[in-house]
Amino acid sequence: MANNISNLEEKIENPHLQFNARRIALEVLTEVFVKDAYANIALDNLLEESQLSEVDRNFVTALVYGTISRKLLLEHYLDEFFHGKTKAWVKLLLQLTIYQIIFMDRVPTSAAVDEAVKLAKQQGGQTTANFVNAVLRNFSRAKIEENPPKDFGTKYSIPDFIVQKLIGQYGKEKAVKIFESINEPSHVGLRVIDPQARNSVTLQDCIPSELSPVGLVAKSGNFASTKDFREGKITIQDESSQLVAQVLDAGADDLVLDACAAPGGKTCHIASYLTGNGRVIAADVYDHKLRLIQHNAKRLHVLDKIEPVKLDSRKVSDKYSAETFDKILVDAPCSGLGLMRRKPDIRYRKGAGDFANLQEIQLSILSSCAESLKKNGIMVYSTCTLANEENFEVIQKFLVSHPDFEQVEIKHEKSDIVKDGCILITPEQYHTDGFFIGKLRKK
Numbered sequence: 449m450a451n452n453i454s455n456l457e458e459k460i461e462n463p464h465l466q467f468n469a470r471r472i473a474l475e476v477l478t479e480v481f482v483k484d485a486y487a488n489i490a491l492d493n494l495l496e497e498s499q500l501s502e503v504d505r506n507f508v509t510a511l512v513y514g515t516i517s518r519k520l521l522l523e524h525y526l527d528e529f530f531h532g533k534t535k536a537w538v539k540l541l542l543q544l545t546i547y548q549i550i551f552m553d554r555v556p557t558s559a560a561v562d563e564a565v566k567l568a569k570q571q572g573g574q575t576t577a578n579f580v581n582a583v584l585r586n587f588s589r590a591k592i593e594e595n596p597p598k599d600f601g602t603k604y605s606i607p608d609f610i611v612q613k614l615i616g617q618y619g620k621e622k623a624v625k626i627f628e629s630i631n632e633p634s635h636v637g638l639r640v641i642d643p644q645a646r647n648s649v650t651l652q653d654c655i656p657s658e659l660s661p662v663g664l665v666a667k668s669g670n671f672a673s674t675k676d677f678r679e680g681k682i683t684i685q686d687e688s689s690q691l692v693a694q695v696l697d698a699g700a701d702d703l704v705l706d707a708c709a710a711p712g713g714k715t716c717h718i719a720s721y722l723t724g725n726g727r728v729i730a731a732d733v734y735d736h737k738l739r740l741i742q743h744n745a746k747r748l749h750v751l752d753k754i755e756p757v758k759l760d761s762r763k764v765s766d767k768y769s770a771e772t773f774d775k776i777l778v779d780a781p782c783s784g785l786g787l788m789r790r791k792p793d794i795r796y797r798k799g800a801g802d803f804a805n806l807q808e809i810q811l812s813i814l815s816s817c818a819e820s821l822k823k824n825g826i827m828v829y830s831t832c833t834l835a836n837e838e839n840f841e842v843i844q845k846f847l848v849s850h851p852d853f854e855q856v857e858i859k860h861e862k863s864d865i866v867k868d869g870c871i872l873i874t875p876e877q878y879h880t881d882g883f884f885i886g887k888l889r890k891k
């Protein structure tokens with residue numbers, strides 16, 4: 449996510465480009481909140497079709513992610529200024545505009561309002577333009593400090609079920625730190641493919657990761673367009689997620705199953721451990737996602753180590769006989785609450801709070817994989833969520849129903865990310881994604 453608005457002012461002079469940028473931002477928001485699209489995918493698609501400059505693309509990205517991550521707060525401020533029914537896109541246009549007024553210091557209020565009114569006229573005619581103009585003029589004259597948000601959910605734009613869940617689980621003090629941190633700009637985590645080369649990769653403004661020996665971190669930047677990325681010397685991967693292959697620690701000749709593999713970030717990392725005859729079977733339920741694994745593996749020069757397989761991993765034991773794999777990774781489908789900073793739309797998704805249903809799927813994948821693991825084999829379970837039901841509870845329930853397995857304690861030099869023998873990183877600790885890793889051995 450490129451929240452880089454530092455070069456904005458130079459383009460403010462060009463109203464045509466700014467108009468297009470705002471129009472595209474509104475289109476992305478409409479895709480997300482009306483058509484239930486994923487923000488990152490809708491944004492990438494619409495930016496690709498657009499002819500915008502790098503600066504304007506950054507502006508659109510900042511507008512989209514900023515508005516999404518402050519949506520409930522923006523709704524709260526707007527509530528005072530209009531009542532009755534309004535089309536969804538008009539509400540989104542108002543939110544997009546007051547986001548600029550409140551949070552983007554470099555955007556003059558008059559420019560934000562004028563462009564919104566033009567957009568309203570273009571998309572909805574003069575009556576809509578008059579309505580948008582009236583609401584925004586009234587809003588810009590008001591003092592928002594006189595109407596402060598009354599609860600955490602509104603203040604941090606986090607649905608109440610998540611607020612209550614995180615306070616219940618982590619206590620109010622830590623939960624508030626998490627809420628505050630997820631609305632800050634994300635950092636970019638990079639994995640250096642040749643660990644020996646970590647200090648010789650010449651990327652600007654990157655520092656070595658505190659958590660991952662093969663990681664670099666940057667405050668922002670479009671690393672996917674660098675030569676190092678194209679040549680497969682680096683890949684974009686959060687520092688927390690880089691710990692998974694390290695914990696799995698595949699041997700040179702191991703046969704590994706990556707049971708939920710797409711888009712292949714961890715598969716490719718695991719493959720780099722297979723310096724002998726080892727191979728990774730990279731399973732996923734979706735065909736189109738298997739193509740992403742292949743694409744990534746090719747760029748990172750590990751395609752020969754990877755075999756993508758279309759498979760519902762609740763049925764691993766139907767396809768592979770008992771005791772086939774030396775190591776298995778279950779990087780399970782989850783609620784994704786650890787990704788709320790990098791993917792702010794996750795918090796509003798239907799089903800994000802269906803922890804019981806997710807736990808059932810996670811346990812079912814683990815159980816099926818368990819049968820195909822060799823004796824003394826290692827199975828690593830990971831998620832990018834903060835919900836206990838999907839993390840520690842899954843490990844505990846699995847161990848109760850599988851007495852032939854035992855937990856292996858994970859160690860890390862940063863003891864604040866180790867809890868009950870598992871890794872649990874919350875997003876405010878090292879400014880990474882929230883992440884969980886547990887390790888199991890078949891006796």
Ligand SMILES: C[S@@+](CC[C@H](N)C(=O)[O-])C[C@H]1O[C@@H](n2cnc3c(N)ncnc32)[C@H](O)[C@@H]1O
Pocket residue numbers: 707708709710711712713714715731732733734737759760761762779780781782813
């Ligand atoms: C957390 S993502 C995996 C990310 C991946 N390990 C990486 O590092 O790039 C979970 C993946 O599980 C896949 N998935 C969901 N249900 C599945 C199932 N029943 N069997 C196999 N894969 C599944 C999803 O399509 C998704 O790609």
